[in-house]
Amino acid sequence: MATRRVVFHYPRQLIDSPVVSQIVSKYNLEFNILRANITPQSEGLMVLGLQGTEDGIEQALAWVREQGVAVQPLEKDVMRNGDKCTHCGACVTICPTEALCKDAATQEVLFDSAKCIACELCVPACPPRAMEVAL
Amino acid sequence: MPKTYQEINEKIKSGQVVVVSAEEMIGIVEEDGAAKAAEQVDVVTTGTFGPMCSSGAFLNTGHANPRIKILKAWLNDVPAYAGLAAVDLYIGATEMTEHDPLNIDHPGDFRYGGGHVIEELIAGQDVRLRATAHGTDCYPGKELETWINIADLNECFLCNPRNAYQNYNVAVNLDSERDIYTYMGVLKADLGNVNYCSAGQLSPLLNDPYYRTIGIGTRIFLGGAEGYVFWQGTQHNPTVARTEQGVPKGGAGTLSVVGDMKQMSAEWVVGVSMYGYGVSLQVGLGTAIPVLDEEMARFTAIKDEDIVAPVTDYSRSYPYSEGGPLGHVNYKELKSGQITVDDREVPTGSLSSYPKAREIAEILKDWIETGHFLLSEPAELLPSADSGLTFKPLRERPVQSEVI
Numbered sequence: 001m002a003t004r005r006v007v008f009h010y011p012r013q014l015i016d017s018p019v020v021s022q023i024v025s026k027y028n029l030e031f032n033i034l035r036a037n038i039t040p041q042s043e044g045l046m047v048l049g050l051q052g053t054e055d056g057i058e059q060a061l062a063w064v065r066e067q068g069v070a071v072q073p074l075e076k077d078v079m080r081n082g083d084k085c086t087h088c089g090a091c092v093t094i095c096p097t098e099a100l101c102k103d104a105a106t107q108e109v110l111f112d113s114a115k116c117i118a119c120e121l122c123v124p125a126c127p128p129r130a131m132e133v134a135l
Numbered sequence: 136m137p138k139t140y141q142e143i144n145e146k147i148k149s150g151q152v153v154v155v156s157a158e159e160m161i162g163i164v165e166e167d168g169a170a171k172a173a174e175q176v177d178v179v180t181t182g183t184f185g186p187m188c189s190s191g192a193f194l195n196t197g198h199a200n201p202r203i204k205i206l207k208a209w210l211n212d213v214p215a216y217a218g219l220a221a222v223d224l225y226i227g228a229t230e231m232t233e234h235d236p237l238n239i240d241h242p243g244d245f246r247y248g249g250g251h252v253i254e255e256l257i258a259g260q261d262v263r264l265r266a267t268a269h270g271t272d273c274y275p276g277k278e279l280e281t282w283i284n285i286a287d288l289n290e291c292f293l294c295n296p297r298n299a300y301q302n303y304n305v306a307v308n309l310d311s312e313r314d315i316y317t318y319m320g321v322l323k324a325d326l327g328n329v330n331y332c333s334a335g336q337l338s339p340l341l342n343d344p345y346y347r348t349i350g351i352g353t354r355i356f357l358g359g360a361e362g363y364v365f366w367q368g369t370q371h372n373p374t375v376a377r378t379e380q381g382v383p384k385g386g387a388g389t390l391s392v393v394g395d396m397k398q399m400s401a402e403w404v405v406g407v408s409m410y411g412y413g414v415s416l417q418v419g420l421g422t423a424i425p426v427l428d429e430e431m432a433r434f435t436a437i438k439d440e441d442i443v444a445p446v447t448d449y450s451r452s453y454p455y456s457e458g459g460p461l462g463h464v465n466y467k468e469l470k471s472g473q474i475t476v477d478d479r480e481v482p483t484g485s486l487s488s489y490p491k492a493r494e495i496a497e498i499l500k501d502w503i504e505t506g507h508f509l510l511s512e513p514a515e516l517l518p519s520a521d522s523g524l525t526f527k528p529l530r531e532r533p534v535q536s537e538v539i
Contacts, residue, residue, distance in 0.1 A: 086184065086405055086491060087488045087489075087490045088486050089485035089488070090321075090330070090486050091484070092482070093323070093327075093328035093329070093330070094321055094484070104471070104472070107490055127320075127486070129246075
């Protein structure tokens with residue numbers, strides 16, 4: 001048995017399709033939803049722990065990609081370099097999980113690494129390049 | 136009773152001055168009224184911290200031996216302008232490293248450029264100067280490669296032709312499919328996000344909307360040190376539409392500013408990379424506004440909800456100068472985290488750091504309260520709403536090639 005942590009990014013048009021339940025039956029996998037953020041108005045995002053055979057997981061992920069879902073392995077950490085961050089706020093709408101957000105009162109940019117899925121979208125979007133990737 | 140600059144400066148010297156930030160002034164005027172506030176408060180401090188293109192630095196390296204009249208120069212492989220004299224250089228904030236791939240693989244990373252060189256100079260890091268020349272009798276040198284450091288330069292001053300924009304566009308992307316990469320940050324397709332860039336109620340020129348107290352010679356906070364306004368900024372546009380309170384409804388006034396980089400701190404002058412666009416420089420700038428009378432008390436009490444900015448499409452409207460804004464929103468709405476555009480809730484991000492702006496206003500307060508910073512009366516005020524001055528587009532005139 002193998003386990004794998006992955007992030008599924010759903011485009012808007014796939015929000016309604018039962019992708020996860022299909023891979024369970026098609027490839028005999030077990031799954032654990034670590035986090036999901038899917039609303040009809042925007043793109044969807046799901047963090048999953050998959051369990052099954054190595055081959056089964058590979059085939060399942062290939063099939064999911066064919067359906068139009070972007071699959072991202074979850075194996076890196078993104079960190080904020082506090083010395084470089086100038087709290088400008090260019091990252092907060094780029095982050096898909098609101099791991100980066102602004103404190104309403106101080107307008108300071110907060111980073112909650114527990115919510116971060118290491119998609120790395122913030123890395124190039126940060127003007128002073130304060131977001132760093134650690135393997 | 137109107138106050139004079141001299142009276143306020145006497146109070147600063149004697150430690151009697153009352154100085155508050157533009158944020159604090161809002162509550163004071165709301166509670167006591169503008170007339171009483173004008174009597175109580177002498178100075179209001181402002182601040183802004185954001186990417187300010189049209190920034191750059193002059194430096195004089197001193198003469199090498201043999202002497203060289205520099206024709207072409209590079210600082211850490213970023214081209215600097217040398218067409219001034221022999222060893223005077225100007226490095227612009229948006230200049231890219233030579234041979235940078237730019238947007239060949241779009242969106243380009245734009246990792247390093249003039250803004251970063253300026254930050255490193257201020258931080259006291261060594262910078263590599265490379266120069267070439269044609270050689271003359273008086274300046275025989277033809278090549279130069281050496282490390283330089285700000286401490287050894289004769290002069291090194293920030294000289295920014297356009298900073299501190301008085302209000303600005305609020306950027307969105309109406310393209311249904313394509314994310315776009317702009318100087319206003321990454322804008323997601325189909326109204327995916329909104330980016331704004333102003334400190335709003337703390338912003339220098341929004342607290343003196345008609346430039347009654349700012350002009351040539353005004354002493355300011357620039358990059359962590361004292362600096363000066365030396366001219367109106369480029370694209371200064373005082374005649375735009377204004378609200379009843381006099382606040383421009385979009386980009387309007389700008390400042391040309393200058394200051395000694397040897398006194399500055401790299402905390403307030405930061406090279407930045409705008410994904411898919413280029414490099415720039417985050418600059419911290421603040422003003423100390425004399426509350427000369429009731430009108431200045433009212434102006435300096437402007438608040439976010441009373442400052443509106445135009446929502447502008449950067450996929451089509453801005454690049455091709457088509458159509459007008461999609462509407463106006465105020466900075467209270469923008470700072471709340473989402474606004475409504477076309478009946479849709481859109482999340483807001485920003486490029487201007489409000490926490491840093493607040494810090495600048497507080498530092499200026501401290502400088503004034505401790506008698507380290509005096510106000511300077513401008514030798515000439517900036518052109519205002521009655522000047523007739525407008526920011527014009529280029530009138531393109533086709534160039535006919537000559538046929539022999």
